[in-house]
Amino acid sequence: MASxxxxxxxxxxxxxxxxxxxxxGDTLPQLRTENRGLTHAYYLYVSFTETLARHARWPTPWPRNQSSQT
Structure with a gap:
């Protein structure tokens, strides 16, 4: 991991x-252990329903690449 x-x-x-x-699973604890400075970890749970509601508020809900616009 580049981190x-x-x-x-x-x-x-x-x-x-x-x-x-x-x-x-093994890499993140290693990253935390080997860091010489402070380490903070945060977890945010957002339900699938809330995720859909948040995405619906975007000006363009899903970016599309050129190959999928047929």
Whole structure:
């Protein structure tokens, strides 16, 4: 994970997104342990219904790539 190398150079790292335990289960605790500075972790649960409502408020709900616009 690039975050570990980035922390080693003294930069701050913000890790954002959907993080699957099956894939990152060992890496994130390692990142937390090896960080020489402060580590903060936050979890935000948003229901699927709320997610759909939030996306519906976007000006363009879903970005489309050129190949899907046929």
């Amino acid at each position: 570990i190398g980035t922390l080693d150079t003294g930069y701050y790292v913000v890790r954002d997104g959907i993080v699957y335990a099956d894939h990152y």
